[in-house]
Amino acid sequence: xxxxxxxxxxxxxxxxxxxxxxxxxxxxxxxxxxxxxxxxxxxxxxxxxxxxxxxxxxxxxxxxxxxxxxxxxxxxxxxxxxxxxxxxxxxxxxxxxxxxxxxxxxxxxxxxxxxxxxxxxxxxxxxxxxxxxxxxxxxxxxxxxxxxxxxxxxxxxxxxxxxxxxxxxxxxxxxxxxxxxxxxxxxxxxxxxxxxxxxxxxxxxxxxxxxxxxxxxxxxxxxxxxxxxxxxxxxxxxxxxxxxxxxxxxxxxxxxxxxxxxxxxxxxxxxxxxxxxxxxxxxxxxxxxxxxxxxxxxxxxxxxxxxxxxxxxxxxxxxxxxxxxxxxxxxxxxxxxxxxxxxxxxxxxxxxxxxxxxxxxxxxxxxxxxxxxxxxxxxxxxxxxxxxxxxxxxxxxxxxxxxxxxxxxxxxxxxxxxxxxxxxxxxxxxxxxxxxxxxxxxxxxxxxxxxx
Amino acid sequence: xxxxxxxxxxxxxxxxxxxxxxxxxxxxxxxxxxxxxxxxxxxxxxxxxxxxxxxxxxxxxxxxxxxxxxxxxxxxxxxxxxxxxxxxxxxxxxxxxxxxxxxxxxxxxxxxxxxxxxxxxxxxxxxxxxxxxxxxxxxxxxxxxxxxxxxxxxxxxxxxxxxxxxxxxxxxxxxxxxxxxxxxxxxxxxxxxxxxxxxxxxxxxxxxxxxxxxxxxxxxxxxxxxxxxxxxxxxxxxxxxxxxxxxxxxxxxxxxxxxxxxxxxxxxxxxxxxxxxxxxxxxxxxxxxxxxxxxxxxxxxxxxxxxxxxxxxxxxxxxxxxxxxxxxxxxxxxxxxxxxxxxxxxxxxxxxxxxxx
Numbered sequence: 001x002x003x004x005x006x007x008x009x010x011x012x013x014x015x016x017x018x019x020x021x022x023x024x025x026x027x028x029x030x031x032x033x034x035x036x037x038x039x040x041x042x043x044x045x046x047x048x049x050x051x052x053x054x055x056x057x058x059x060x061x062x063x064x065x066x067x068x069x070x071x072x073x074x075x076x077x078x079x080x081x082x083x084x085x086x087x088x089x090x091x092x093x094x095x096x097x098x099x100x101x102x103x104x105x106x107x108x109x110x111x112x113x114x115x116x117x118x119x120x121x122x123x124x125x126x127x128x129x130x131x132x133x134x135x136x137x138x139x140x141x142x143x144x145x146x147x148x149x150x151x152x153x154x155x156x157x158x159x160x161x162x163x164x165x166x167x168x169x170x171x172x173x174x175x176x177x178x179x180x181x182x183x184x185x186x187x188x189x190x191x192x193x194x195x196x197x198x199x200x201x202x203x204x205x206x207x208x209x210x211x212x213x214x215x216x217x218x219x220x221x222x223x224x225x226x227x228x229x230x231x232x233x234x235x236x237x238x239x240x241x242x243x244x245x246x247x248x249x250x251x252x253x254x255x256x257x258x259x260x261x262x263x264x265x266x267x268x269x270x271x272x273x274x275x276x277x278x279x280x281x282x283x284x285x286x287x288x289x290x291x292x293x294x295x296x297x298x299x300x301x302x303x304x305x306x307x308x309x310x311x312x313x314x315x316x317x318x319x320x321x322x323x324x325x326x327x328x329x330x331x332x333x334x335x336x337x338x339x340x341x342x343x344x345x346x347x348x349x350x351x352x353x354x355x356x357x358x359x360x361x362x363x364x365x366x367x368x369x370x371x372x373x374x375x376x377x378x379x380x381x382x383x384x385x386x387x388x389x390x391x392x393x394x395x396x397x398x399x400x401x402x403x404x405x406x407x408x409x410x411x412x413x414x415x416x417x418x419x420x421x422x423x424x425x426x427x428x429x430x431x432x433x434x435x436x437x438x439x440x441x442x443x444x445x446x447x448x449x450x451x452x
Numbered sequence: 453x454x455x456x457x458x459x460x461x462x463x464x465x466x467x468x469x470x471x472x473x474x475x476x477x478x479x480x481x482x483x484x485x486x487x488x489x490x491x492x493x494x495x496x497x498x499x500x501x502x503x504x505x506x507x508x509x510x511x512x513x514x515x516x517x518x519x520x521x522x523x524x525x526x527x528x529x530x531x532x533x534x535x536x537x538x539x540x541x542x543x544x545x546x547x548x549x550x551x552x553x554x555x556x557x558x559x560x561x562x563x564x565x566x567x568x569x570x571x572x573x574x575x576x577x578x579x580x581x582x583x584x585x586x587x588x589x590x591x592x593x594x595x596x597x598x599x600x601x602x603x604x605x606x607x608x609x610x611x612x613x614x615x616x617x618x619x620x621x622x623x624x625x626x627x628x629x630x631x632x633x634x635x636x637x638x639x640x641x642x643x644x645x646x647x648x649x650x651x652x653x654x655x656x657x658x659x660x661x662x663x664x665x666x667x668x669x670x671x672x673x674x675x676x677x678x679x680x681x682x683x684x685x686x687x688x689x690x691x692x693x694x695x696x697x698x699x700x701x702x703x704x705x706x707x708x709x710x711x712x713x714x715x716x717x718x719x720x721x722x723x724x725x726x727x728x729x730x731x732x733x734x735x736x737x738x739x740x741x742x743x744x745x746x747x748x749x750x751x752x753x754x755x756x757x758x759x760x761x762x763x764x765x766x767x768x769x770x771x772x773x774x775x776x777x778x779x780x781x782x783x784x785x786x787x788x789x790x791x792x793x794x795x796x797x798x799x800x801x802x803x804x805x806x807x808x809x
Contacts, residue, residue, distance in 0.1 A: 335462050364468060389795065393743065
């Protein structure tokens with residue numbers, strides 16, 4: 001526990017301080033990337049059912065035009081990121097390592113980045129149901145990385161009541177600065193999105209949680225809140241909380257901000273809350289009034305492996321290779337990671353496109369990723385126990401995993417509450433890949449249940 | 453095409469960062485923290501202490517190395533944990549203990565005490581204490597024979613018993629002690645004096661450590677400095693020593709309040725015997741102690757309590773060793789009963805906690 005935490009009344013009691021490396025990009029304004037020669041739009045960029053294509057190969061599409069429709073409620077449509085031609089509908093590599101169907105769009109050579117598709121709509125007179133439908137039409141999903149369809153969370157579950165909308169501006173992963181820049185550059189859009197969410201959910205209040213390493217963003221949001229207050233709009237507050245990983249996990253943030261604990265295997269709605277990422281709300285705030293679809297997002301391209309790091313606004317479907325060329329990738333690349341270094345997957349191919357859930361492209365060189373460190377036996381030092389934000393016992397879980405006692409891990413040691421923040425692996429002096437053991441254990445249990 | 457096109461990229465699982473801590477680094481720092489005690493011990497007791505600590509350390513390292521070879525696996529002496537075991541064993545033995553007995557102790561500590569369980573991370577008990585407990589049972593006379601600190605000629609002469617031939621009766625020390633003794637220093641430890649002669653050594657002497665005792669246990673100051681260094685570097689958990697000292701302080705305090713004439717002050721309890729060394733460097737052996745936050749407190753308090761109970765109610769002058777070994781034995785149970793309440797789990801009652809205390 002640091003001195004700051006003793007003073008601050010709201011703080012995360014576990015977790016840890018990871019070197020942030022955010023200064024590489026936190027001061028760089030959002031800049032637009034040109035279109036790649038080929039954009040690859042996967043039909044499954046979100047949690048839920050893949051979208052269904054509504055275009056044919058060879059068809060011309062306009063930037064912003066729907067090219068795939070939602071397949072049910074827990075699904076979202078896709079929109080063309082550029083004006084061009086549908087080159088093919090075929091398999092494309094994904095960050096998971098497998099292949100999935102995608103629409104390949106070849107932008108016209110002089111295609112403009114201006115969005116001409118769309119029409120104004122009056123949100124003020126919409127019912128909550130209409131807002132949910134309108135948000136689904138934008139194709140917006142959780143932009144903080146989870147990529148869960150946002151409109152699903154805007155629908156109040158049966159028998160529940162939402163009193164507060166929690167807006168997550170923590171961005172606790174090292175290196176990432178997209179949310180930071182969005183809050184700084186588009187505070188009004190964030191607030192507008194928050195108001196739409198409050199209306200849909202019938203929540204009178206919204207609170208924005210921002211870590212104290214982004215105080216300029218807190219200032220920007222406060223100014224925007226004051227400007228709204230002058231117009232008679234109230235109910236939104238912003239709070240800064242001491243920076244600590246993994247505060248950006250929604251379960252952690254609601255505990256810190258409001259002192260409420262989401263029940264094990266439950267949802268924030270169970271305690272009257274709905275949690276949204278700031279960038280998600282900013283997109284809703286911008287897209288909904290003009291009835292447009294999500295076609296681009298801000299991605300932090302950073303790490304020691306790129307010479308021109310930055311916060312780039314890039315078309316969805318931009319292949320990683322193109323993005324890295326624009327950021328001037330160095331020769332010493334050893335891994336390319338989608339998202340932050342604590343939870344983000346390393347990719348096996350640079351042909352993978354940027355999708356809605358990609359917050360960052362982190363390029364590490366051999367200096368950061370130094371060989372396979374030697375794994376020692378667990379010495380029960382309890383470092384993992386002291387950092388686990390869920391208060392699990394990773395040491396014991398790891399020992400059970402080594403003996404393939406997966407069922408016991410779930411039944412007696414709360415394996416399913418682990419959200420894989422990787423704090424335990426980070427601190428382990430024996431270099432035991434604890435979180436990887438837990439991923440395997442969860443998968444084995446899922447497979448066993450599927451067989452049963 | 454870009455340079456990235458020709459580069460091989462590696463795929464690993466998250467996290468891609470690590471704190472940089474490693475087991476061998478932590479163990480190495482524990483060795484550094486023990487060194488001042490070793491040097492002080494040599495200054496107090498002379499070349500006999502130097503020979504004793506060197507013998508136990510070398511013997512432990514060699515035995516672990518040979519055990520690994522015998523088991524057909526890579527040697528594990530590189531993790532430095534066996535160096536700590538060797539040093540601690542030496543530091544807990546009387547400086548004049550025959551060196552051949554020290555080798556026997558080292559063998560018991562490492563071979564059955566650590567390697568038969570599977571080596572580092574799997575031993576149930578603190579290996580150094582296993583070795584010491586064996587010596588206490590096998591050679592009860594030798595292990596309670598203490599020599600005075602600051603003896604004359606201590607840098608040129610071994611304590612006669614140090615070089616005793618195995619299995620032969622060592623020369624009696626009485627005459628030698630009378631010869632080399634400096635005024636004010638006796639061969640009896642403060643705990644023996646207190647228990648058998650009702651003479652209480654003043655706390656300042658105990659704190660600085662100019663007294664008889666096991667070679668490394670005498671200076672509370674140096675032990676606290678070494679432990680403080682490890683705690684500051686976050687290489688040792690402060691809760692276990694804090695709990696153990698608190699347990700001893702509370703129990704000793706209760707005895708003192710009940711009868712201030714018969715029982716020594718709680719300060720004496722804290723600084724005498726092996727309590728400091730035990731609380732900071734033996735009870736904190738992570739392998740044999742609990743991992744849960746509440747478990748650490750229970751474990752520490754329990755050991756402090758038992759230490760004082762053995763001292764005041766038992767036949768032995770010192771009880772730290774048995775208290776820690778008992779704590780080691782209980783720690784898996786304590787862990788099991790003190791699993792923390794996880795985030796989002798319904799409040800659970802901890803009736804179990806009371807039964808372990």
